[in-house]
Amino acid sequence: MIQRHILVFFISLLVSSFSFAQLAQDSITQKATDSIQPKTEKHGLRIGVDLSKPIISFIDEDSKGLEILADYRIYKNYYVAAEFGTVDKTTDEDYMNFTTKGSFFKIGANINLYKNWKGMSNEIFLGVRYGFSFFDQTINSYTPNIEGTYFEELEKTPDTKLNDLTSSWFEFVVGLKVETYNNLYLGASLSINKMINTKEPDNFQNLFVPGFNNVSLNNIGVSFNYSISYLIPNVKKSK
Amino acid sequence: MKKYIYYILTLCFIVISCEKDDFCVEDTTPKMVIRFYEDANPTTIKAVSKLTVWADGLDSIYTNQSLDSIAIPLNLYEDFTKYLFASEEQIDTINFTYELNDIFVSRSCGYKTNFENVDTTAITKNWIKNISIKQSIINHDTTAHISIFH
Numbered sequence: 001m002i003q004r005h006i007l008v009f010f011i012s013l014l015v016s017s018f019s020f021a022q023l024a025q026d027s028i029t030q031k032a033t034d035s036i037q038p039k040t041e042k043h044g045l046r047i048g049v050d051l052s053k054p055i056i057s058f059i060d061e062d063s064k065g066l067e068i069l070a071d072y073r074i075y076k077n078y079y080v081a082a083e084f085g086t087v088d089k090t091t092d093e094d095y096m097n098f099t100t101k102g103s104f105f106k107i108g109a110n111i112n113l114y115k116n117w118k119g120m121s122n123e124i125f126l127g128v129r130y131g132f133s134f135f136d137q138t139i140n141s142y143t144p145n146i147e148g149t150y151f152e153e154l155e156k157t158p159d160t161k162l163n164d165l166t167s168s169w170f171e172f173v174v175g176l177k178v179e180t181y182n183n184l185y186l187g188a189s190l191s192i193n194k195m196i197n198t199k200e201p202d203n204f205q206n207l208f209v210p211g212f213n214n215v216s217l218n219n220i221g222v223s224f225n226y227s228i229s230y231l232i233p234n235v236k237k238s239k
Numbered sequence: 240m241k242k243y244i245y246y247i248l249t250l251c252f253i254v255i256s257c258e259k260d261d262f263c264v265e266d267t268t269p270k271m272v273i274r275f276y277e278d279a280n281p282t283t284i285k286a287v288s289k290l291t292v293w294a295d296g297l298d299s300i301y302t303n304q305s306l307d308s309i310a311i312p313l314n315l316y317e318d319f320t321k322y323l324f325a326s327e328e329q330i331d332t333i334n335f336t337y338e339l340n341d342i343f344v345s346r347s348c349g350y351k352t353n354f355e356n357v358d359t360t361a362i363t364k365n366w367i368k369n370i371s372i373k374q375s376i377i378n379h380d381t382t383a384h385i386s387i388f389h
Contacts, residue, residue, distance in 0.1 A: 094263075095349025144315050144341055144352045146268035150297065151314045156341070203343045 046071050046185065048229020050085070062090040065210075069227055077112040081127060083225070087135075087210035096142035098204075102135020104211025106171065120179065121231075123187075127173035131193065133210045137162045137201060162201035167209045169195045169221070183231040193221035263348035269380040270310040271335065271354070278368040278388040284308075287326045287389060295321040295332075310380055315339060315352050319360075326366050326389075333370065334361040337377070353378040359385075 050067035057064045067085030074080055083106040090099045108129035114122055139160040143153055175189025193212050198219075200206055208214055212221040277285035286307040293299040300311055314320040319336045337354040344351050354377040359370055369388040377384050 093346055093349065094261075095347075142341075142350050144268055145263065145344065145349045146312060146315065146352070147270075148312060150294070150300065150312045151316070154316050203341075205343060205346070207346050 043073055044231050044233045046229050046231040048185065048187070048227040050083075050225040050227050052224070052226040053085070062092070064088040067225055069225065069229065071110065079110040079112070079125070079127075080107075081110050081129070082107045083129070083211075085211060089208060089210075090140070091208050091214075093207075095145050097140045098207070099138045099140060100135055100208045100210060101138075102133055102165075102210040104131060104133035104209075106131040106211060108171070108173070110173070110175075114176075122179055123175075123177040125173070125175055125177070125189075127171075127175070127189075129171035129173060129191065131167075131169045131171055131211050133167045133212060135165050135167075135210050137165060137204060137206065139204060160204075162204060165199050165201055165206060167195060167198040167206060167212060169193045169197075169209075169212055171223075177227075177229070183233060185227075185229045185231065187227040187229060188224070189227075190224045191222065193223060195219040195221070261347045263345070265344045265348050266351065266379065267344065267348055268312075268315065268351045269353070269377050270312050271357075271377055271385060272308060272310045272380050272383045273385045273387055274308045274383040275306070276386055276388050281386075281388060285389065287324075289325075289327050291325040293323055295323060308383065313337065313354055313377070321361075324367065324387075329366040331363045331365050331367045332361065333359050333363075333367075336360055357384065 047068070047070045050065075050069065053065040053067055065085060065087045067083055069081070069083045071079045071081035084104070086103045088099070088101045090097065106129040108127055110123075110125040110127035112123040112125050114124040116122055139158055139162070141155050141157045143155050146153075171191040171193045173189050173191045175187060177185045177187035180186050195209075195212065195215060198206050198209065198215075206215060209221070211223065213223045215221055275285055275287050277283045284307045286305050288305050289303045290301055290306050290309070291299050291303055292301045292309060292311060294311075294314070301309060311322065313335060318338060319334055321332060321334045324331050324333065335357065336359070337357045340353045340355055341350045342353055343349075355375070357372060357375045357377055359372065362370060367387055367389050371386045371388075372384070373386055374382070374384045
């Protein structure tokens with residue numbers, strides 16, 4: 001599962017960087033022929049969706065999700081950014097199978113480190129987020145772990161539902177956004193997440209948290225998205 | 240531009256390299272540990288000669304061995320396990336009863352089962368003279384839970 005996530009991430013990274021290179025060239029040739037540059041800076045609310053989640057849902061029916069993202073430039077290269085999403089994922093481990101259902105919300109800021117040509121508005125950004133998630137866990141089945149197989153092993157199906165769980169975490173984000181058509185952006189980002197607080201259920205553990213993804217032993221998670229977003233231009237001011 | 244790509248790639252490698260932490264290293268379902276003592280002198284450990292142990296209807300776990308302690312699994316899908324102990328052609332039966340308590344351990348280990356209110360019923364006393372329960376909760380298998388005197 002995670003291997004596939006990483007693969008998708010690499011593909012998206014590759015696609016994005018190619019389009020980046022392509023775009024850079026386009027603008028150079030454009031600059032050579034067209035002497036009148038529109039000296040504008042783009043401002044406004046940019047709203048998008050994560051493309052990877054529907055694709056993963058299509059490949060893996062145990063994983064359903066949706067993520068909407070938005071950002072808004074507040075000052076020079078600084079942006080406020082937020083993501084919202086829902087997840088319904090069944091995780092199959094060696095000795096158990098459980099389903100996590102819930103929503104998450106992330107808010108934070110990005111800083112764009114990419115020096116654009118005039119008129120371009122691409123981004124390579126670093127960011128931080130505070131993430132919050134509320135969710136339920138359902139233990140579908142488990143096989144008690146016992147050394148050896150002297151007695152016949154049986155799977156127990158308790159169907160225990162653990163409701164009203166919450167988690168919060170910090171994220172460090174790195175990503176890029178490329179303007180492919182006018183005001184239409186393709187983006188990819190990768191987040192490293194560190195859990196701050198998680199309300200653990202009785203006799204179970206939050207091994208998967210919506211928005212945070214798999215919770216590793218040291219409470220670190222990795223998430224990524226591959227987004228398409230549209231900038232609603234409400235401010236166009238001269239530089 | 241190139242510099243940032245390197246950063247992103249480095250990050251990717253970090254992510255890949257800290258992938259699987261998927262080995263079960265914690266303790267899982269414990270076995271029941273039995274020690275054998277001399278009936279005449281209950282503090283002296285006494286090995287059982289030619290000991291064969293099996294659960295009712297299953298293969299033997301120990302066969303014709305001379306042992307002073309054994310560790311045997313309990314059945315997780317019943318609230319009792321009937322064991323037969325043979326020594327020198329004499330067979331005794333002990334039925335162990337208990338309550339099951341499944342406890343979450345970790346992602347890779349899943350759940351383990353502890354046994355509580357361990358008791359014995361239906362004991363035959365051919366070569367076994369007496370039996371005592373030293374720990375009625377089996378949640379580890381490092382020390383003895385049951386003493387058998389013979």
